[in-house]
Structure formats: structure tokens, C-alpha cells
Amino acid sequence: MLFLDKVSHYLNQALIFIAGIFLVAMIVLTCANIFLRLVWMPVSGTFELMGYFGAVLTAFALGYTQLSKGHIAVDIVVLRFSKGVQRVLKGINHILCMTFFALVTWKISKYAYNLFETGEVTETLRIVYYPFAYGVALGCAVLSLVFLTDFLKVLAGSKEGEN
Amino acid sequence: MSATAIGIIGILILLAVLFFLGMPVGFAMAIVGFCGFWYIVSFNAAINMVATDVWSTFSSYGLTVIPLFIFLGYLAFNSGIAERLYNAAYKWFGHWRGGLAIATIGADELFAAICGSNTATAATMGAVALPQMKKYNYDTRLSSGTVVTGGTLGTVMPPSVVLIVIGLQTEQSIIKLFLAGILPAILLGILFILTIVVLCRIYPHFGPAGPKVGFREKLGSLVGVLEAIGIFVMVIGGLYTGIFTPTEAGAVGVFFTIVVTVCTRRLTWKGFFSSITDSLKISSMVFFLVTGAIIFGRFLAVTRLPFMVAEFASSLPVSPYVILAFILVIYLVGGCFIDSLGFLVLTIPIFFPLGIALGFDPIWYAIILTMVTTMGAITPPVGVNIYVVKALAPEIELGTIFKSVSYFLVACIISIIILILFPQIVLIVPGMVQ
Numbered sequence: 162m163l164f165l166d167k168v169s170h171y172l173n174q175a176l177i178f179i180a181g182i183f184l185v186a187m188i189v190l191t192c193a194n195i196f197l198r199l200v201w202m203p204v205s206g207t208f209e210l211m212g213y214f215g216a217v218l219t220a221f222a223l224g225y226t227q228l229s230k231g232h233i234a235v236d237i238v239v240l241r242f243s244k245g246v247q248r249v250l251k252g253i254n255h256i257l258c259m260t261f262f263a264l265v266t267w268k269i270s271k272y273a274y275n276l277f278e279t280g281e282v283t284e285t286l287r288i289v290y291y292p293f294a295y296g297v298a299l300g301c302a303v304l305s306l307v308f309l310t311d312f313l314k315v316l317a318g319s320k321e322g323e324n
Numbered sequence: 325m326s327a328t329a330i331g332i333i334g335i336l337i338l339l340a341v342l343f344f345l346g347m348p349v350g351f352a353m354a355i356v357g358f359c360g361f362w363y364i365v366s367f368n369a370a371i372n373m374v375a376t377d378v379w380s381t382f383s384s385y386g387l388t389v390i391p392l393f394i395f396l397g398y399l400a401f402n403s404g405i406a407e408r409l410y411n412a413a414y415k416w417f418g419h420w421r422g423g424l425a426i427a428t429i430g431a432d433e434l435f436a437a438i439c440g441s442n443t444a445t446a447a448t449m450g451a452v453a454l455p456q457m458k459k460y461n462y463d464t465r466l467s468s469g470t471v472v473t474g475g476t477l478g479t480v481m482p483p484s485v486v487l488i489v490i491g492l493q494t495e496q497s498i499i500k501l502f503l504a505g506i507l508p509a510i511l512l513g514i515l516f517i518l519t520i521v522v523l524c525r526i527y528p529h530f531g532p533a534g535p536k537v538g539f540r541e542k543l544g545s546l547v548g549v550l551e552a553i554g555i556f557v558m559v560i561g562g563l564y565t566g567i568f569t570p571t572e573a574g575a576v577g578v579f580f581t582i583v584v585t586v587c588t589r590r591l592t593w594k595g596f597f598s599s600i601t602d603s604l605k606i607s608s609m610v611f612f613l614v615t616g617a618i619i620f621g622r623f624l625a626v627t628r629l630p631f632m633v634a635e636f637a638s639s640l641p642v643s644p645y646v647i648l649a650f651i652l653v654i655y656l657v658g659g660c661f662i663d664s665l666g667f668l669v670l671t672i673p674i675f676f677p678l679g680i681a682l683g684f685d686p687i688w689y690a691i692i693l694t695m696v697t698t699m700g701a702i703t704p705p706v707g708v709n710i711y712v713v714k715a716l717a718p719e720i721e722l723g724t725i726f727k728s729v730s731y732f733l734v735a736c737i738i739s740i741i742i743l744i745l746f747p748q749i750v751l752i753v754p755g756m757v758q
Contacts, residue, residue, distance in 0.1 A: 261355050
């Protein structure tokens with residue numbers, strides 16, 4: 162489990178770094194588009210690239226946000242239960258989220274594979290965009306991994322409790 | 325079982341998942357929406373709907389506005405702009421009784437004009453203003469409430485993340501929502517200042533007058549306000565004149581803030597990287613809140629529940645304002661237990677169509693809902709701004725902060741009543757835009 166925890170940690174660190182690069186790229190691209198639009202002509206395909214950059218940025222930050230408990234949750238009732246009950250509830254929570262995001266990963270990967278097979282291209286730049294769809298699938302897969310790790314931690318915690 | 329009954333059960337299950345499992349709001353809405361859709365239609369339809377919604381929401385150009393404005397707010401937060409704003413406001417108002425608290429609200433108002441988050445506004449201003457108010461023997465019953473409630477201006481004054489989310493979720497113009505928020509935010513600020521003035525008249529020891537400052541020094545302090553005003557004018561002016569889309573306005577705001585703060589040597593590498601990481605975390609949270617709400621909204625749409633509720637409410641033989649009052653009470657109570665943005669996103673699929681069916685102007689209605697939801701950020705037990713201030717000043721008792729906030733809640737309620745009586749305050753500025 163320690164190995165899985167480390168893998169999850171380093172993967173999320175790497176993904177948040179890449180997401181940061183995409184955020185900066187979005188600002189540079191938009192400002193360049195505005196400037197060039199004023200002095201010459203707009204950067205072709207800015208809108209579609211911004212959308213895809215935003216998709217990768219969001220998906221890559223999902224796991225890191227979960228690791229730092231950044232997703233809004235309502236813990237006001239849960240905290241009133243005993244530690245044992247809290248552990249069970251957390252376990253159910255993690256397994257539900259893990260399964261859901263594994264399903265989302267599977268379906269978006271399938272969609273990305275279809276885009277790859279059909280050679281689908283963007284409207285303006287005429288470039289393939291399946292890598293962005295795979296990027297979103299990867300972000301969801303890593304989030305699912307975070308939940309799996311959290312679930313295993315809960316299991317390990319409960320065994321320790323029994324011991 | 326009828327589809328509507330399934331919709332009601334879906335909402336109850338969602339509440340159970342939220343409260344008893346402590347599942348993040350966005351994930352809970354997505355999972356319950358997925359399961360409900362699966363139950364009514366089929367598994368394949370449900371998983372296809374979820375995957376399509378996740379992909380299309382994440383890759384939507386319209387939503388790219390979110391990380392950019394959040395980044396702008398964090399840059400302002402990490403580069404000390406707030407300190408200069410507070411310093412200027414302090415020099416102008418500090419010698420009045422309660423002047424430091426008034427200066428805090430004034431600086432909040434200006435900081436909110438470049439930062440779209442109430443938590444960031446409260447945290448920034450708390451770090452700057454609380455030590456000053458402590459130094460001048462301000463009673464914590466005034467100082468803590470001022471910082472907690474002043475932060476709410478960040479939600480109403482554009483650019484506001486909450487207004488962006490409402491705009492995206494209800495397909496309203498973000499530009500019009502931003503413009504609509506300006507006068508209500510100013511009204512709210514004035515009412516907060518009046519609250520401080522009244523409190524200091526009744527309890528003079530709450531806010532003793534600070535030292536007087538010469539006119540030259542006052543005038544010099546205004547330089548610190550220029551950069552914030554510059555960013556605000558560039559962002560909102562660009563939107564108003566149609567030069568920028570909201571996303572472009574966000575990017576230009578970020579660029580300008582980086583240039584100004586780097587030139588004045590106030591943005592460190594540490595602050596820059598921390599702004600990026602924090603922005604990514606908040607953006608990802610907000611994106612999934614919106615995605616979860618869309619998925620849950622699709623489930624509710626197949627149950628026809630929102631339409632039934634809207635039809636039922638609009639057929640009731642009572643004034644729409646009675647129903648509005650009822651909705652506002654739900655938001656007020658709900659905001660006490662669920663994070664304000666989460667609660668807003670959760671309830672919009674039902675209450676927004678209802679408001680429209682009752683004949684309310686969508687822009688006005690969105691601002692009213694924002695104002696009420698914002699109160700959730702300052703009401704116990706989940707009021708996030710309260711805990712921000714508690715973290716900044718652990719010596720202040722939570723009970724004291726709650727009591728202090730209660731004075732300002734009156735101002736919040738009065739501002740909402742004024743906006744209901746005079747909707748023009750909200751609609752006049754966006755009405756000037758075609």
C-alpha cells in the first residue's frame with residue numbers, strides 16, 4: 162500500500178506540474194491572440210485550443226485536489242459519529258467514488274480511442290485532439306487511484322484498530 | 325413509481341450521501357445523477373451521458389474563464405496588493421471612531437474588485453487588518469465580524485467566481501452578471517459601514533479613533549490604490565465595451581497583475597507558484613461542481629421534477645414574492661450547513677427554473693440568490709469565512725465571532741430587502757449593455 166501511496170503522490174505531483182504549464186500557456190495564448198488581433202490578425206484556433214488546454218488542466222488537477230481535500234464536502238454530520246462508524250462511512254465513500262471514476266475513465270478512453278481510429282480533427286486548426294481526451298481519461302484514472310489508495314488506508318486503519 | 329417520485333427520492337439520497345458519507349458535493353451530485361439516470365433510462369445511456377458531460381464541460385471554452393479569474397485573485401492575494409489598499413483606506417478613515425473597521429470594508433470593496441473569492445478576500449484582509457485593529461484596542465466583537473463579513477463582498481463584486489458559475493449553469497451572460505453585481509456590492513459595503521458607525525455610536529469602546537494623518541500623506545497613499553483600480557477598469561471596462569470576452573478579460577487581468585507586481589518587486593517565485601497550485605485546486609473543485617450539477621440536472625430533467633415544482637409554485641394563489649421569501653429562507657438555512665457555492669450549484673437546477681416561472685428577471689434573481697447564498701459563508705456552523713478569521717486570530721473565541729457577525733447579518737438582510745424593493749439597482753448597469 163505504501164508503494165501505491167507513493168505512486169499516487171508522485172503521479173499527482175507530476176500532473177499538477179503539467180496542469181500549471183497549461184494554465185500559463187492559456188494566459189500566454191489568450192494575450193497573444195488579443196495583441197495580434199489588435200495589430201495584425203488573431204491567432205487561429207485560439208478558442209478550441211483554450212478549451213482543450215482547460216480540459217487537461219482540470220482533469221490533471223482533480224487527483225491533487227482530492228489529495229489535499231480541496232473538493233467541497235459536508236462533514237458536519239460525519240464528524241459526530243464514532244471513529245469506527247466514520248471509518249466505515251469513509252470506506253463506502255471512497256469505494257463509490259473510485260468505481261464511478263473508473264467507469265468515467267473507461268468511457269472517456271473509449272471515446273478517445275474512437276477519435277484516434279477515425280482520425281477526427283478540430284474544426285479550425287485541423288489537428289487531432291484525441292490526446293486531450295486521453296488526458297482527461299488519465300486525470301480521472303489518477304483520481305480513481307487516489308480513492309483506491311484512500312480506501313486501502315481505511316482498510317489498513319481498521320485492521321490496526323482490531324489489533 | 326412515477327418519474328417525479330424518483331426525482332424526489334434522488335434528492336433525498338443525494339442529501340443522505342452528502343451528510344452521512346461526507347462525499348464531496350460535486351462527486352455526490354454526479355454519482356446520484358448517474359444512478360438515477362441509469363434507473364430511469366439505462367446503464368449505457370447513463371454512462372454515455374456522464375462521459376459526454378465530463379468531456380464537454382471540461383473542454384468548454386466558456387469555462388476557461390474560471391481558472392483565469394481564480395488565478396487573478398490568488399496573484400492579488402500573494403502579492404501584497406491588499407496591504408496597500410488597506411494602508412490607503414486606513415490613512416483616510418483611521419482617525420474616525422471605528423475608522424479602522426471602515427477602512428477594512430473600504431479595502432475589502434477594492435480588493436473584491438480584483439479578487440473573485442470571498443475566502444481569499446477574508447483571509448487577505450484578515451491578515452492585514454486584524455493586527456492593526458488589535459494594536460488600536462478595537463473590540464474583537466467589531467474587528468472579527470468586520471473581516472468575516474467584508475469578505476462576502478468578494479462574491480458579489482465582479483469578477484466573482486460565484487457569478488461565473490451561476491452564469492455558466494443558467495446560461496446567462498457573465499458580462500451582464502458582472503455588471504449587475506457592482507451596485508449591490510457597493511450598497512452592501514455602505515450598509516456594512518453604517519453598521520460599524522451605529523455600533524461605535526452605541527458602544528464607543530468597540531472602535532476607538534486612531535491617530536490623524538496629514539493631507540499630503542493621505543494623498544500619497546492613493547498611489548497604492550491605483551493598481552487595483554487599473555486592473556478593475558481594464559477587466560470590467562474591457563468587458564463592458566466588448567473588447568474582451570470574459571476569458572480574455574481574465575487573462576489580461578492576470579497579465580497586468582503579473583507585470584505590475586513583478587515591476588514593483590512584490591511577487592516572489594514562491595508566491596507565483598503558490599498562486600498556480602491554489603488556482604488549480606480551486607478551479608478543479610469548481611469545474612467538478614459544475615459538471616456534477618449538470619449531470620444531476622439531467623437526471624432531474626428526465627424526472628420532470630423541476631418543471632413540476634415550477635408549475636406548482638406558479639399556480640399557487642399567492643404573490644411570487646411570498647414564494648421568493650420561502651426560497652430565500654431555504655437558501656439561508658441551507659447555506660448554514662453546506663458550503664455556499666456548493667449549495668448554490670446544488671439547488672440551481674430546481675430553484676432557477678422556478679424563479680423564471682414566477683416571472684423574475686433572471687439577472688436580478690441570480691444576484692439575489694448570490695447575495696443570500698453569500699450569507700451562508702458567514703453563518704455558523706459551516707461559515708467558511710468565520711473559520712478563516714479564527715485561523716488567523718486563534719485567540720478570538722468562536723462565540724465572539726458569531727456574535728460579531730450577527731450585527732452585520734442585519735445589514736445583509738436589509739440589502740436584500742432593498743434590492744427586492746428596487747430591482748433597478750441591479751438592472752440599471754447591465755441594462756446599458758446591448
